[in-house]
Amino acid sequence: MVDAPAISRTEAPAALAKDIVLEAQNLSTHFVYKTRTAKAVRDVSFTLQKGRTLAIVGESGSGKSVTSLSAMRLLGPTGEIAGGSILYRKRDGTVVDLARQSQAAMRQIRGREISMIFQEPMTSLNPLFTIGDQIGEMLLLHERLAAPDIRRRVIEMLNLVEIPGAERRLDDYPHQMSGGMRQRVMIAMALICRPALLIADEPTTALDVTIQAQILDLIRRLQRELAMSVLFITHDMGVVAEVADEVAVMYAGEVVEQAPVRDIFAHPRHPYTLGLLASIPNVRRDFDAAGARRRLVPIPGTVPSLYAMPPGCAFAPRCPYAVPPCGSPVHLERIAPKHLSRCIRAGEL
Amino acid sequence: MGAMESQDTLLAVEGLSKTFQTGAGDVHALKDVSFSIPRGSVVGLVGESGSGKTTLGRCLLRLVEPSGGAVRFDGTDLLALGSAEMKRMRKRMQIIFQDPFSSLNPRMRVRDIIGEALVTHGIGKSRTERRDLTAGLLEEVGLKADHLSRFPHEFSGGQRQRIGIARALAVEPEFIVADEAVSALDVSVQAQILNLMQDLRERRSLTILFIAHDLSVVEYLCEEIVVLYLGRVVESGTARKLYAEPAHPYTRALLSAAPVADPDAVRNRQVLKGEIPSPLSPPSGCVFRTRCSFADEACAMQVPGPVVLSEHQTSHCLKAGSI
Incomplete structure (x- = not known):
């Protein structure tokens, strides 16, 4: 053929x-x-x-x-x-x-x-970076914001996806979170630039x-x-x-x-x-x-x-x-x- | 389950516990679990x-050693048996695993995968007799005798699960633990395997503990249900009663969370808040109270015992009958 x-x-x-x-x-x-x-x-x-x-x-x-x-x-x-x-x-x-x-x-x-979220949040997140860094990276790449602004926007986003204690969880690594929480992090990362x-x-x-x-x-x-x-x-x-x-x-x-x-x-x-x-x-x-x-x-x-x-x-x-x-x-x-x-x-x- | 004890009980679990020692402390994977399985029934876990x-399923066959309690199989306390006696008992009880990819040795041909079970339990006098038995088993599960010389990778997921079932049936067990046996399969293939299990159950008078997380599959296949939460039984009873009128707040939440393949279904959903707590530090009293909308101070003080609501239903909730 x-x-x-x-x-x-x-x-x-x-x-x-x-x-x-x-x-x-x-x-x-x-x-x-x-x-x-x-x-x-x-x-x-x-x-x-x-x-x-x-x-x-x-x-x-x-x-x-x-x-x-x-x-x-x-x-x-x-x-x-x-x-x-x-x-x-x-x-x-x-x-x-x-x-x-x-x-x-x-x-x-x-x-x-356009943003995408996947089935397995563990393999889609980098185990070596905190979730705050990973979500913030999107803003750094697309909007070139300064660090304090990034932090503020990431906390807003974590609140939006209902992750309790956003200010503390910002510095967590993916392995410290449950599957459900990791999927919320993935969603926060996907949506932070408002696709x-x-x-x-x-x-x-x-x-x-x-x-x-x-x-x-x-x-x-x-x-x-x-x-x-x-x-x-x-x-x-x-x-x-x-x-x-x-x-x-x-x-x-x-x-x-x-x-x-x-x-x-x-x-x-x-x-x-x-x-x-x-x-x-x-x-x-x-x-x-x-x-x-x-x-x-x-x-x-x-x-x-x-x-x-x-x-x-x-x-x-x-x-x-x-x-x-x-x-x-x-x-x-x-x-x-x-x-x-x-x-x-x-x-x- | 009150109703069950009057019937002919094949397997009775009494106060079963399993504690895993870890570096971070003791994990109580199972605590004071009791229920029974009537001969010839399919009980959903x-x-x-x-x-x-999964730990419970393995404890029943002593693939994982329980820490306490009793498992009575046809009147014999399995935990009192020596290893030789337990091995003989395993001829009567078998397990089917979830993953048809990792539970079959990729370097063995189908005839050896099934034949090994026959050799181990001394079934069949000669190689020829064992081969005939194996070929018959394959046909019984919907495969062909000419599949005997193939390797697992030559089969689809559904066919591999049929091989796993044939291997379990080889020793002619009375009791089978099916641990998420259809969970990894596509729904059209899952229906084929569910029909097969129904047929085998009737033809061989099997008793089955069907472990699953898909609630519509459990409702279809099982007569009785046991609901576990954080290693404790929270509710048990007939499938019909539990699905129609779940008594425990966790059972209600679980059933209302399950998606229904009907866009017009009336959804009266109670979305559970939070997540299952760590088994390293379970809540005091009722382990479900941290997510329960009915919980009050009493629930933190007292571990709820079984409350028999009817011959069809038992709830482990302090407020059973009043909520």
Whole structure:
């Protein structure tokens, strides 16, 4: 198969509708190794409205994290954006294509325009520096503030993320804090330069449920107070139900469905989304009137290898609705004003 | 659990404690834990990081030596057994671990991983017989006999967990501790393994202690629940009762914190303040009082004992029944 040609870095970005802050258009991201290429993200399109939360949900290997790292241009030496664009509306209103920015331009965008928080706060923080230094570094880089001003702003930020005793905790090292507190530090670091877009990649997955509830509350409150848009990456449909306005479901590197959150849960229009929802235990559904347990309905088989994708619909080998035409490429189509599905039988589901 | 004692009890835990000595002082990982598991049931053990649920699972099999109390398995006090007797007893009780990546030896083939358990416990007279037994086990857990000569890295996470289950079943145990056995799996694969565990449980009349932090999985699979907080049992009872009317303030907070896959679910959330205290210096009296909205002076003075609310529910709270 012929790879898409390397994209030009000078092309003018396409237009972006007024209320949209981030839009991926046919994004493809590859990891190129000596002998083979992993097409981790293929022809991905989604839109995020200003001030709203778009959840990208998918299982291991779905490409959801690579999608967010593509927007941040943090793909490492082997990763490359092979096609498509990621349009972003800056705070001053200008639209840039993140896929075509230089690394120097990206350094101005990261932190100030777009910030990211990750799953594992311990590995994302430097163990050798105090949390005050690490949060303050952002201000030093982006705003060139003097030390007393930095200290004041960091304390303000620690208070905002509800870290008790901010003036004392400033001089703590990451290992002196619990997982929940470290995630608050990560959030403080991400938000101190007041970005317009927060990308949260499984921010609560490593946390206990009571701490997860605290962090989700915190993110929601800060989103409101700071008027941020949020791209929320998760594998957990429960978290999706709590945080998302819109949902994009990813499978094997592709977006298979995008819709408002209520439609995704009430009227899923892709067999993978249906299968995912049926796999989650739910006692109201899984016990009959006499109290007997019904069997769960898992998705049979496993996700195809990135190196051996089926030629047509990637879900077809596991899909109960598959028919011969599913062996040809299937595109994400609009099936209702706000509902997109990558399934030729979406109308029958 | 009052209701359980009248039934046929396979395993009874009485006043179990485990203290780890550390440089910083004694850590009371488990303190005065009591509950029982009826034969043929699946009991869920839930609690957050640091609650002691993994330590408890291992203490039951004496993979970790308890510091005090008793574990009675089918009437025998396991803590009184010598090592040879305990080894024989382990043929009747097995454990499945969370991480299907680190719990299988990467340098052993599947037939040796499972065959080793057969050899250790003297099952199967010849190599051929053991091979047939192993092939049968693989088929029982949904794998194929031609997977026998493969190495763990050739399998997906879900398949590896099936191998871990086959290894546990090899010695035909009556009792299995499943320690976060489905937690590392994607939800679509998790559903496959939950169905498998249901099938095996019925076919082999297994009794299972299911340790998990995912409350919707526990609600689906378990008949009885034990809730741990900082090494103490705070509430126990039938799954139906606990999920419908949790009595202990911690159980209520835990259940209300769990995200529900329904955007229209009514959320009456009580977000717990603060974090689990250090087990090096647990609070006096009730260990939950530092995060409890009902706590008063009495809670700092007195360790709450079990309050039997009904045959289906016991809460370890001084205010049980009145809050």
